[in-house]
Amino acid sequence: MNTKLTSFIRDSLYVIAGILFCGFALKGFLVPNRFFDGGITGISLLIHEIYHVNIAYVIVLANLPLIIMGAFQVNKKFALKTLLCAILLGICLLYVPYPTITSDKLLVSIFGGVFMGVGIGLSMRGGCALDGIEVLALYTLKRSSFTISEIILGINIVIFLIAALHLGLPTALYSILTYYTASRAINFVIEGVEEYTAVNIISSQSELVKEKLVKELGKGITIYKGERGFLKDNFDLSYPVDIVFTVVTRFEVRRMKNMVHQIDPQAFMYTHTIKEAAGGILKRRAREH
Known part of the structure; x- marks a missing residue:
């Protein structure tokens, strides 16, 4: 089989699987229990909870500025693939009937993070980003003396502080656990079991x-x-x-x-x-x- 075609099929399967996992994490765990994640997903969940806008629309709109940045910071191909991923995730959230898995806070924070991290990691292996916070950090990096990790940490601190003010400290703390679990799952998917x-x-x-x-x-x-x-x-x-x-x-x-x-x-x-x-x-x- 042609190498480019094989690569395209493999990347497409990664992206589709990533979208399905992210949709499952959001609708099966995080959204029904008013939990949060870090990055653009966390911002989208905050907007959804505060203004009651459908999460499917919010995620697409929240990623648009970062997709535009990505066209300049990375390349246009990456930006187009990421735009397609965001739209497909929105469609997935609208039409795929995921069940609510549990209301146990600890299970939600751990397994919601795991499935979200697996989904984002698979999409990254497919060549796009379902959460474009790294693009924003890269953009800010050129205009400040902070490192990318420090910028991402700062953005996430703001997200969790707002969550604590609006939904209470316990929910914010559980959401931090969700973010940590998701970040570890992303590393595992990208680096593989044989790091x-x-x-x-x-x-x-x-x-x-x-x-x-x-x-x-x-x-x-x-x-x-x-x-x-x-x-x-x-x-x-x-x-x-x-x-x-x-x-x-x-x-x-x-x-x-x-x-x-x-x-x-x-x-x-x-x-x-x-x-x-x-x-x-x-x-x-x-x-x-």
Whole structure:
């Protein structure tokens, strides 16, 4: 099948699934219980509660300014896809008969956030945004000294303060839990269950470490040339060492650490999470991208 057609079908399925999940979160959990989320969805829910305007119309209208910004901040293709997503979500909210699942506040805050996060994450994997708060943050970033995270946090603080004033502090606090749950679900959907971790290993047994990583774990490695030593009592003494760099999934971190520890109990390792990795030996998983 043509690669572009395959990509289009895959992205379309992501977007459709994302819309259905978001619709379920809104009509099955959040709207019936007067709960909120962060971002543009939270603003839309606030407007819906305060002015009693149909949530389907509010979500489309609230996203329009950000879609226009997105045309300039990202590109016109992204803006058009996001506009289509917003319209389809509005149609979904109007015509899909989702049932109200529960009125238990804790269940609403957790599972409403989970389904909302899954929906937004799937839409992002499809190349559009069902909640365009990041576009607004990017726009503001160029006109202030704040980071994107700080801008998004500030916007959400305002949303939850207004929610606390109009609907009470308990509802606002539960809604913060909804927002947190949604943000974690978004990260899980975008990064996947096999989130990548970068590992650096400094060992006197680097040759054996390299062999085990490649032959037993099947990992690609990169070698940096460094020096070790420089101790307090022998600062002038140092010797060359190979610094081994590799990328593993988080499920493989423990196995890799145990393997290195068996080879060299004194080995120094440090890890950090990376948002995306592709190419090299990772091309075996290309079907997931």
